[in-house]
Amino acid sequence: MITRIWSGASAIYLLLLPLSWLYGLITGLIRYSYRHGWRKVFCFPLPIVVIGNLTSGGNGKTPVVIWLVTQLQKRGWRVGVVSRGYGERAEHYPLILNATTTSQQCGDEPLLIWQRTGAPVAVSPRRPEAVEALLRAQPLDVVVSDDGLQHYALGRDIEWVVIDGESRFGNGWWLPAGPMRERANRLHKVQAIIINGGNARSGEVQMSLDAGEVVNLLSGERRDITSLTPVVAMAGIAHPMRFFSTIRRAGASPLREVIFSDHKTYRQEMLRTLVNSDEHLLMTEKDAVKCRPFALTNWWYLPVDVRLPSNSADILLRSIEEVIRYTAAQSEE
Incomplete structure (x- = not known):
């Protein structure tokens, strides 16, 4: 039913529009408060890369995070990962994952990232606290945030958005009448738009998932x-x-x-x-x-692995490496 509503195939979404307008107003005020300094944005002495989306539901963010972390590790960079975690019930936060951490404590996606990459992963409802915990634990060159595009308390240097290439933005309305967390014009402010399935348009990067x-x-x-x-x-x-x-x-x-x-x-x-x-x-x-x-x-x-066109992958990775090197040079001055 929700798929039909969000795709526009059902007129029920019209009944939900007042709630969507309220959602849009509240989220807009939150963004405005961070942009104008009413709320604190936490910045860090290393690059923060956010992999997020504009819609509710799984678009393939976590496989992209795994791909990015793995590629940066292969190039010699020390990478950490932060996540909100979904449905986690840890006794304390931030929680840094280890061999005894369960999915009930941290959520399934953070545990998957940790098992696949071996990178240090920290979970907290407040992502800045997760970054601080990672930096206290070990030196890092870059931190990747799994989701968090709308978590504006976390300062970031690079944003990638992952889009479901089949459904894209559905009827285009905010939650709950549609799938949108933010409107599509938010894409003008990100550094990469990655399309999972379907067909990429001009300026977008086509992604596929290869089965092993x-x-x-x-x-x-x-x-x-x-x-x-x-x-x-x-x-x-x-x-x-x-x-x-x-x-x-x-x-x-x-x-x-x-x-x-x-x-x-x-x-x-x-x-x-x-x-x-x-x-x-x-x-x-x-x-x-x-x-x-x-x-x-x-x-x-x-297991599935992300595959990107080699030229696009090189451009994306080089852009992150340039930010890492620039940030490191600034810290040394």
């Missing part, structure tokens, strides 16, 4: 996805059909496709009933970080 081999949650064994048969697929992400399309393109033919809500909290008994003993359960990597502590031997996940 499936990985067993318990043993770490890797296989070609076509060898995993019979298979039942599940996804608890914002756009589950995108995951199901990905595995079908990779050669899998699921017996069933099971959808859970985004950021779903799982229990073993909830999932073990989805498959028979001779079947394999295939899930997203985001789901896997929550299920690994109680996984069974026939549970697998499919």
